[in-house]
Amino acid sequence: MSGGAAPFPSRAERRELAAREGRVARILTFSAVDGPGNRAAVFLQGCSFDCVYCHNPETRPAVTAKARPDEQPAWPRAMTALGVVAAVWPYRAFLSGVTVSGGECGEQPDFLSALVGLFGGLGLPALVDTNGSLDYAARPDIVGRAAGFMLDLKAWDPVEHRRLTGADNAHVIANLRFLAAAGKLVELRTVVSPGLFDADSTVRHGARELAASGSAARYALIRFRPQGTRKAARDLPRPDDATMERLAAIAREEGAKDVRII
Amino acid sequence: MNPAQRVVTDATLTIQQKINGLAHVAEDQLDVLRVGPDVQELRDAGVICDLFEGAAPYRPRYVVPDYELFMRQGSEFLGLKAPADIWEATAALLILYRHVPSITSFPVYLGDLDALLEPFVGDEAEARKAIGLFLTQIDRTLNDSFCHADLGPAATKAGRIILELTREQQNAVPNLTLKYDPELTPPDFAELAAATALDTAKPSFANHRIFQSEFRAMGSDDYAIASCYNGLPKGGGSCTLVRLNLAKLAPRAADRDQLLSSVLPEAVDRQLEYIDERVRFLVSESGFFQSSFLVREGLIHPERFSAMFGLVGLAECVNAHSGGARFGHDDEADELGLRIIRDIDARVRSHVSPYLAFNGGRFLMHAQVGIDSDTGVSPGCRIPIGQEPELPEHIVRSAPFHRYFPSGIGDVFAFDPTTRRNPGHLRDIAAGALKSGLRYFSAYAADADVVRITGYLVKRSELARLNRGEATMQDTTALGRNAINNLGVLERRVRS
Ligand code: SF4
Numbered sequence: 001m002s003g004g005a006a007p008f009p010s011r012a013e014r015r016e017l018a019a020r021e022g023r024v025a026r027i028l029t030f031s032a033v034d035g036p037g038n039r040a041a042v043f044l045q046g047c048s049f050d051c052v053y054c055h056n057p058e059t060r061p062a063v064t065a066k067a068r069p070d071e072q073p074a075w076p077r078a079m080t081a082l083g084v085v086a087a088v089w090p091y092r093a094f095l096s097g098v099t100v101s102g103g104e105c106g107e108q109p110d111f112l113s114a115l116v117g118l119f120g121g122l123g124l125p126a127l128v129d130t131n132g133s134l135d136y137a138a139r140p141d142i143v144g145r146a147a148g149f150m151l152d153l154k155a156w157d158p159v160e161h162r163r164l165t166g167a168d169n170a171h172v173i174a175n176l177r178f179l180a181a182a183g184k185l186v187e188l189r190t191v192v193s194p195g196l197f198d199a200d201s202t203v204r205h206g207a208r209e210l211a212a213s214g215s216a217a218r219y220a221l222i223r224f225r226p227q228g229t230r231k232a233a234r235d236l237p238r239p240d241d242a243t244m245e246r247l248a249a250i251a252r253e254e255g256a257k258d259v260r261i262i
Numbered sequence: 263m264n265p266a267q268r269v270v271t272d273a274t275l276t277i278q279q280k281i282n283g284l285a286h287v288a289e290d291q292l293d294v295l296r297v298g299p300d301v302q303e304l305r306d307a308g309v310i311c312d313l314f315e316g317a318a319p320y321r322p323r324y325v326v327p328d329y330e331l332f333m334r335q336g337s338e339f340l341g342l343k344a345p346a347d348i349w350e351a352t353a354a355l356l357i358l359y360r361h362v363p364s365i366t367s368f369p370v371y372l373g374d375l376d377a378l379l380e381p382f383v384g385d386e387a388e389a390r391k392a393i394g395l396f397l398t399q400i401d402r403t404l405n406d407s408f409c410h411a412d413l414g415p416a417a418t419k420a421g422r423i424i425l426e427l428t429r430e431q432q433n434a435v436p437n438l439t440l441k442y443d444p445e446l447t448p449p450d451f452a453e454l455a456a457a458t459a460l461d462t463a464k465p466s467f468a469n470h471r472i473f474q475s476e477f478r479a480m481g482s483d484d485y486a487i488a489s490c491y492n493g494l495p496k497g498g499g500s501c502t503l504v505r506l507n508l509a510k511l512a513p514r515a516a517d518r519d520q521l522l523s524s525v526l527p528e529a530v531d532r533q534l535e536y537i538d539e540r541v542r543f544l545v546s547e548s549g550f551f552q553s554s555f556l557v558r559e560g561l562i563h564p565e566r567f568s569a570m571f572g573l574v575g576l577a578e579c580v581n582a583h584s585g586g587a588r589f590g591h592d593d594e595a596d597e598l599g600l601r602i603i604r605d606i607d608a609r610v611r612s613h614v615s616p617y618l619a620f621n622g623g624r625f626l627m628h629a630q631v632g633i634d635s636d637t638g639v640s641p642g643c644r645i646p647i648g649q650e651p652e653l654p655e656h657i658v659r660s661a662p663f664h665r666y667f668p669s670g671i672g673d674v675f676a677f678d679p680t681t682r683r684n685p686g687h688l689r690d691i692a693a694g695a696l697k698s699g700l701r702y703f704s705a706y707a708a709d710a711d712v713v714r715i716t717g718y719l720v721k722r723s724e725l726a727r728l729n730r731g732e733a734t735m736q737d738t739t740a741l742g743r744n745a746i747n748n749l750g751v752l753e754r755r756v757r758s
Contacts, residue, residue, distance in 0.1 A: 029654060030653055030691070030757075031687075032678070032680070032683075032684045032687035033680070033683075037684070037687055037689065038686070038687040038688075038689075038691050038694070090654075091654055091694075093693075093694040093697040093698055094654065094690055094693075094695070094698075095690060095694070096686060260683075262683070
């Protein structure tokens with residue numbers, strides 16, 4: 001794999017990484033839906049996007065719950081990277097690896113870097129599940145040690161992206177190009193709700209980028225589902241099979257190698 | 263009604279099922295076993311149960327032929343030469359199956375099919391056609407879900423073809439096991455097995471390393487998984503299986519001390535005595551080993567036969583004497599469970615059969631999965647359905663029991679149908695479970711047509727037929743219906 005693979009941390013560096021602190025929304029030790037195989041999923045707390053259809057709005061604020069003195073600490077909680085590793089470690093025999101997700105894991109780049117380095121060094125390859133707001137080209141420590149990235153492409157058009165998420169997508173598109181070219185992109189995904197944004201154009205451009213860099217990344221086209229969303233989003237339209245099939249056909253036509261409807 | 267007449271007039275039975283039923287009625291006319299009053303009392307109370315094997319054992323309960331040898335030498339008795347191509351190979355096996363006796367009147371072990379057929383896989387399309395017909399014929403003519411075939415541990419073309427066809431055909435028979443070894447089984451082959459299990463509840467994953475090392479230590483080069491999940495020496499088998507119902511034994515002890523110091527050891531001794539007597543008749547009087555061509559042609563050897571000491575209902579027994587601690591949830595309760603199993607194991611090990619040579623005459627322990635008429639009795643050492651803890655904890659709590667049962671113990675897990683999108687998830691969990699010491703791991707998707715009842719498989723569509731009062735192809739369908747009603751099999755906790 002290209003992209004400047006950083007060696008896994010030395011003993012001294014491990015000590016430093018293990019002590020780094022971050023906000024953790026929760027840890028799932030067995031997940032079937034956060035990458036290939038059975039993976040532990042570590043959800044970091046805090047996200048600066050504000051997606052209309054966000055499925056975990058409670059993970060957006062950059063906060064931790066107040067720990068009451070004589071109770072189990074509540075989620076989200078402050079943890080060291082070592083604490084996160086220790087929570088996953090007993091289950092290692094069952095895992096293909098770990099996925100660091102969010103909220104948005106890129107909002108805590110040094111903590112993300114510590115997790116990716118520690119897990120990778122322990123033989124649990126780490127996937128990064130991100131909205132692409134962090135400039136990954138500037139973080140070889142993360143990119144080199146992560147096993148791969150799963151990136152959201154919420155909308156191609158910057159105006160639509162801003163309307164949908166409240167944020168610009170220049171970094172997202174730059175990351176798509178950079179990670180795909182580096183061979184680090186394992187999955188690109190777009191959540192589809194008819195009328196919310198131009199899905200045809202988004203999928204067309206996304207697939208085109210994959211093809212342009214010869215990326216074998218899967219393109220996952222995800223139907224909008226109201227579970228977990230805020231009240232305001234419950235009534236967003238859900239795409240029918242024909243819409244999803246049409247989008248899948250566009251992605252294939254543009255050269256995406258592995259297209260899935262989810 | 264006279265039992266024979268009941269069989270003859272039962273509208274839900276096929277002719278073949280009626281003939282088997284009548285044979286059973288006839289066998290039970292005989293009174294050839296010398297059973298003492300203490301044993302009889304425990305049998306009448308349902309504490310000791312031979313699972314309807316019949317009153318005069320005239321064939322071993324489980325026969326595990328050396329099919330590899332048969333493929334090399336053919337059979338003089340059957341007038342067959344060693345097969346030379348895929349058509350001859352599949353035909354030869356189908357012919358031999360017809361002559362392999364077992365308690366069910368069907369063969370409980372069909373061979374390590376991938377290894378048996380691999381040498382004959384030349385042109386893949388032709389092999390697929392031959393194996394497809396072979397599997398269909400097995401399902402339609404060996405119509406009993408206790409027919410069991412093994413695959414692995416290595417990946418082969420034949421193994422892949424069998425898994426792919428199993429997925430396509432959606433048959434209940436044969437039951438399938440993948441002998442899994444992390445060093446020998448490639449991840450993509452294990453993933454194909456997992457994907458197949460999510461569609462058809464099979465194969466299950468057997469811990470090849472554990473089985474192989476144990477059976478080698480007992481003096482058998484190779485082992486097979488037969489019937490539900492029973493580990494047995496290849497070229498031999500098991501004469502009988504008798505089970506101790508711990509759930510029914512529990513109330514016979516006033517407290518835990520009495521259970522451990524007298525009630526349990528006495529019941530174990532009585533069961534050993536009963537097994538000895540069944541083996542005695544089979545070995546010394548029935549003439550089976552003297553007359554079977556399988557023995558004459560070296561496909562089975564009397565000295566590779568053992569007998570199985572089964573038990574059932576550990577959870578209920580523990581819960582009755584644990585002072586409120588719950589089996590599968592509280593360490594104290596699990597400790598008591600282990601103590602009971604260790605005590606039984608020690609007693610079974612110290613008993614030497616005068617009639618059997620295998621494993622020094624020592625019987626093999628088996629965690630029996632229950633029979634359809636059981637109510638409120640959990641299979642073997644399983645945590646009761648409806649009380650299953652989270653998946654990792656479930657595995658960690660079950661694993662310590664598995665080492666005591668070389669002739670079979672296993673857990674069944676129901677997975678969310680969406681797991682089909684990521685069969686690697688199931689593969690990883692199965693691999694992790696075996697690595698954590700589980701001997702045998704079965705899974706299915708909660709919405710699949712083929713469902714694993716306790717050890718065997720039934721099709722929901724066949725159950726519907728039976729519920730309408732029509733005859734069904736497999737006699738196991740009726741067992742499945744009763745188990746669903748009595749054990750809540752379809753209420754297993756769904757993992758996602
Ligand atoms: S990027 Fe993800 S976590 Fe952040 S608001 Fe959007 S959907 Fe929610």
